[in-house]
Amino acid sequence: MTSRYNPLEIESKWQARWEAEQPYKAIEEPGKPKMFLAEMFPYPSGAGLHVGHVRNFTIVDVLTRFYRQQGLNVLRPFGYDTFGLPAENYAIKTGTAPQDITKDNIANFRKQAKRLGYAIDWSREINTSDPEYYKWTQWCFLQLYKKGLAYQKESYQWWCPEDQTVLANEQVENGKCWRCGHEVEKKKMKQWFFKITEYADELLDDIDALDWPDKIKTMQKNWIGRSVGAEIDFKVSGRKITVFTTRPDTIMGATFLVVAPEYPDLGFLVTDDTRDAVNKYKQDALKKSEIERQENKEKTGIFTGSYAINPATKEKIPIYVADYVLAGYGTGAIMAVPAYDDRDREFAEKFDLPIVEAELIDRDLYGTPKVTYRMRDWLISRQRYWGCPIPIAYDKEGNPHPIPEDQLPVVLPEIKDYKPDSSGRSALAKAKDWLKVKIPVKDEKTGKTHMEEMTRETDTLDGYACSSWYLWRYASPHDKDHAWDPEAIQYWEPLDYYCGGDHAVAHLLYVRFWCKFFADLDYLPFREPIKHLLYNGYINAPDGKKMSKSKGNVIDPLDVINDGYGADTLRTYELFIGPYNLDAAWDPRSVGGVYRFLNRCFNLMDKVSEVDNTIIRHKTIKKVTTDIHKYQFNTAVAALMEYVNELYKQGATEDDLIILAKLLKPFAPHLASEMLERLGANDEWPTWDDKYLASDTVTVVVQVNGKLRAILNVDAADLDDEQKIIDLALTDKKIQKYTAEGIKKTIFIKKAKLLNLVV
RNA sequence: GGCCGAGUGGCGGAAUUGGUAUACGCGUUCGACUUAAAAUCGAAUGGGGAAACCCGUACGGGUUCAAGUCCCGUCUCGGCUACCA
Numbered sequence: 001m002t003s004r005y006n007p008l009e010i011e012s013k014w015q016a017r018w019e020a021e022q023p024y025k026a027i028e029e030p031g032k033p034k035m036f037l038a039e040m041f042p043y044p045s046g047a048g049l050h051v052g053h054v055r056n057f058t059i060v061d062v063l064t065r066f067y068r069q070q071g072l073n074v075l076r077p078f079g080y081d082t083f084g085l086p087a088e089n090y091a092i093k094t095g096t097a098p099q100d101i102t103k104d105n106i107a108n109f110r111k112q113a114k115r116l117g118y119a120i121d122w123s124r125e126i127n128t129s130d131p132e133y134y135k136w137t138q139w140c141f142l143q144l145y146k147k148g149l150a151y152q153k154e155s156y157q158w159w160c161p162e163d164q165t166v167l168a169n170e171q172v173e174n175g176k177c178w179r180c181g182h183e184v185e186k187k188k189m190k191q192w193f194f195k196i197t198e199y200a201d202e203l204l205d206d207i208d209a210l211d212w213p214d215k216i217k218t219m220q221k222n223w224i225g226r227s228v229g230a231e232i233d234f235k236v237s238g239r240k241i242t243v244f245t246t247r248p249d250t251i252m253g254a255t256f257l258v259v260a261p262e263y264p265d266l267g268f269l270v271t272d273d274t275r276d277a278v279n280k281y282k283q284d285a286l287k288k289s290e291i292e293r294q295e296n297k298e299k300t301g302i303f304t305g306s307y308a309i310n311p312a313t314k315e316k317i318p319i320y321v322a323d324y325v326l327a328g329y330g331t332g333a334i335m336a337v338p339a340y341d342d343r344d345r346e347f348a349e350k351f352d353l354p355i356v357e358a359e360l361i362d363r364d365l366y367g368t369p370k371v372t373y374r375m376r377d378w379l380i381s382r383q384r385y386w387g388c389p390i391p392i393a394y395d396k397e398g399n400p401h402p403i404p405e406d407q408l409p410v411v412l413p414e415i416k417d418y419k420p421d422s423s424g425r426s427a428l429a430k431a432k433d434w435l436k437v438k439i440p441v442k443d444e445k446t447g448k449t450h451m452e453e454m455t456r457e458t459d460t461l462d463g464y465a466c467s468s469w470y471l472w473r474y475a476s477p478h479d480k481d482h483a484w485d486p487e488a489i490q491y492w493e494p495l496d497y498y499c500g501g502d503h504a505v506a507h508l509l510y511v512r513f514w515c516k517f518f519a520d521l522d523y524l525p526f527r528e529p530i531k532h533l534l535y536n537g538y539i540n541a542p543d544g545k546k547m548s549k550s551k552g553n554v555i556d557p558l559d560v561i562n563d564g565y566g567a568d569t570l571r572t573y574e575l576f577i578g579p580y581n582l583d584a585a586w587d588p589r590s591v592g593g594v595y596r597f598l599n600r601c602f603n604l605m606d607k608v609s610e611v612d613n614t615i616i617r618h619k620t621i622k623k624v625t626t627d628i629h630k631y632q633f634n635t636a637v638a639a640l641m642e643y644v645n646e647l648y649k650q651g652a653t654e655d656d657l658i659i660l661a662k663l664l665k666p667f668a669p670h671l672a673s674e675m676l677e678r679l680g681a682n683d684e685w686p687t688w689d690d691k692y693l694a695s696d697t698v699t700v701v702v703q704v705n706g707k708l709r710a711i712l713n714v715d716a717a718d719l720d721d722e723q724k725i726i727d728l729a730l731t732d733k734k735i736q737k738y739t740a741e742g743i744k745k746t747i748f749i750k751k752a753k754l755l756n757l758v759v
Numbered sequence: 760g761g762c763c764g765a766g767u768g769g770c771g772g773a774a775u776u777g778g779u780a781u782a783c784g785c786g787u788u789c790g791a792c793u794u795a796a797a798a799u800c801g802a803a804u805g806g807g808g809a810a811a812c813c814c815g816u817a818c819g820g821g822u823u824c825a826a827g828u829c830c831c832g833u834c835u836c837g838g839c840u841a842c843c844a
Contacts, residue, residue: 214763214764215763215764215838215839218762218763218839219762219763219839219840222761222762222763222839222840223840225843227843227844229844243844244843244844245844246843246844247844258844297760297841297842299842323842324842324844325842325843325844326842326843326844328843329843329844330843330844333844334844335844336844337844341844342760342842343842343844344844346842372843372844373843374843504839505839576771576772576783576784577771577772578771578772579772582764582765583837583838584771584772585771587770587771587784587785589770589784589785589786590770590771590784590785592785593783593784593785594784596784596799597783597784599799600799603799634771634772634773634783634784635772635773635774635782635783637783637784638772638773638782638783638784639782639783640783641782641783641784642782642783645783648800648801699779701778701779703778703779703824703825705824705825706778706823706824706825706826707825708779711779744824745824746824747778747824747825749778749825751775751778752775752777752778752779753778753779754778754779754825756778756824756825757824758824758825
């Protein structure tokens with residue numbers, strides 16, 4: 001031979017072959033063990049792939065190829081999460097249709113992903129903004145609607161009176177709209193919700209059994225936040241206020257009540273003297289932004305003018321309104337026990353209210369047991385254009401009607417102006433023709449059905465709804481009759497490995513919620529959608545900071561490839577960079593180190609000789625295999641480097657090279673494929689035999705008082721003879737020196753091949 | 760404030776889960792090859808010391824024959840969360 005290692009040449013050769021032969025197409029084979037893996041599908045931004053995507057996708061790819069090489073039937077699809085604000089903002093700015101932007105971005109992402117050599121089944125691509133896909137998102141919505149789990153509710157939202165639009169919490173800065181600077185207020189609005197709280201208990205109870213990182217499991221538990229307590233009624237001149245408390249046993253110390261500013265019965269509590277002041281306090285509180293609440297935790301509040309009777313002490317206690325009580329949690333009213341609660345004490349001190357160190361009583365005396373959750377129902381309405389239309393229409397009275405399933409999809413109409421207008425509805429409200437729809441209505445009296453003209457819902461769905469079921473769509477991505485094909489689901493699902501570095505709570509909780517819901521409807525034969533979750537860390541810039549365009553410290557993975565390193569180096573480097581679940585900083589010089597390693601692999605092809613490397617070969621097979629099982633990709637690569645270093649010293653046989661290429665393939669598939677082809681070998685994953693790993697002689701560490709003093713080479717068989725080891729150790733001059741005063745105790749650990757002499 | 764991570768050479772990181780601390784890579788130094796450089800190949804590389812040795816896993820204690828690993832306390836950094844009664 002020889003040609004130099006030219007990654008770009010090798011990679012384009014193999015990518016062309018994989019494109020033509022589609023070797024990674026997955027086909028159900030009942031009876032054959034399957035493995036289904038996926039990354040959290042990307043939002044295809046205009047910027048293309050970044051190094052974080054590469055880390056994420058490569059982890060999935062290593063596992064994909066590893067299990068393929070082990071003979072499993074592997075499914076590894078790919079998709080795009082395309083609805084969302086960036087494309088809409090870009091559309092508003094440029095007048096380009098989000099549909100077109102998305103198409104271009106997907107094409108770019110696909111092209112770039114192919115340059116990384118991923119073992120993807122490209123026939124299963126999905127795209128959430130494709131009507132073929134979101135038809136079924138709408139179908140899912142209708143199933144939830146039918147069961148009463150998709151519902152409308154009046155609730156307080158941040159509202160900008162200038163822009164006439166709802167704002168997310170993060171879009172409110174110091175009580176002002178982030179766009180126009182106008183003061184925002186909380187406005188009661190009718191919005192769509194999914195009733196995730198219906199599954200709160202199951203979502204919480206099933207967490208422990210998941211093979212997910214503890215970090216994520218804890219975050220989900222905290223998010224759901226189950227509190228076991230009681231509801232207690234306090235009489236207020238003929239009416240009552242119900243409070244929620246986790247400490248009903250402290251009721252003897254309850255010296256006042258506090259209700260939230262949004263408390264519905266507030267009007268009843270005020271008197272002629274207090275009405276104006278309370279109203280003003282309420283208005284101010286509703287104007288306060290979340291950020292202000294965070295920054296200023298100084299207690300504020302005002303006396304309503306009413307008193308309640310503490311059912312335990314029979315005493316008359318004042319009722320306050322204060323914004324440290326949240327309307328959305330419990331009943332929106334609390335009994336304040338300043339002796340036992342820090343917040344209540346702070347409030348009591350400020351307003352000069354009595355603090356009573358009362359005795360604790362039986363928890364069940366005055367309340368009824370009640371469980372409350374911190375998690376709220378999932379607000380899914382968005383007044384945005386670029387999202388999945390909610391399949392609902394309203395009759396003349398404003399009552400909602402589901403769009404019949406045979407009318408799906410409700411196609412998002414193409415419009416010219418995406419900007420929200422003063423109507424406070426999404427830009428869809430301007431699609432006049434689209435708004436009108438005829439819905440069959442059954443007449444109660446005659447039993448006959450007639451078509452009635454109605455007006456479509458103009459809100460679109462939160463993007464998280466689109467990603468709540470895509471893992472099941474992967475099983476039958478082109479199914480025209482179902483959201484997912486039951487037989488394909490039966491074979492492939494649930495997902496074996498899911499890998500990502502984001503969405504610890506939201507997405508990963510919503511998928512679990514939908515899974516349980518559709519399992520209850522018998523659409524899914526399992527109640528947890530994801531068996532193993534790998535949560536990868538971020539890759540930061542060389543300076544350790546987050547990569548960002550404005551800081552100019554972004555590493556473009558395509559540049560790394562095109563600079564001549566190639567995709568194999570990039571992939572291998574991103575796994576070698578450190579433990580997959582920790583953040584890591586990009587180091588351009590270490591990239592070179594990995595490139596040198598792949599070079600050494602390639603050049604080893606010229607160094608074939610006749611030697612026996614059985615032991616190191618089997619050791620390496622074992623190390624790489626077990627490391628991949630433990631997701632220790634960095635040490636798996638290190639083991640391959642050690643192996644190659646050893647082969648450089650000892651010389652390598654063809655067998656050694658074949659094993660190297662097989663083990664290398666998950667990391668550097670192009671180079672490994674090239675090597676295997678030249679060696680005339682297949683890529684079947686090798687196995688090791690422990691008998692080769694036990695060598696005849698072993699090294700025994702000899703310590704004196706726990707400090708290393710000598711190393712002995714002894715026959716492996718002698719490990720069973722403790723006295724012989726001790727005698728041997730005592731022939732060592734150094735050991736003799738340290739043990740001259742006599743030995744008090746000897747500890748021999750066979751497993752560790754260690755002898756400790758205590759003097 | 761609460762919860763969860765992390766702290767090991769000049770740097771990224773290893774360490775069979777309590778048993779030879781610093782694997783592998785980067786960087787540095789030296790050598791080989793070369794007219795030369797690059798590339799490549801080989802060797803050395805925690806600190807102190809002439810050596811024997813001593814000191815070393817953020818800091819202070821403890822348990823143990825033995826601690827990077829376990830326990831108690833402290834500090835620093837990162838993430839999530841934020842008055843949830």
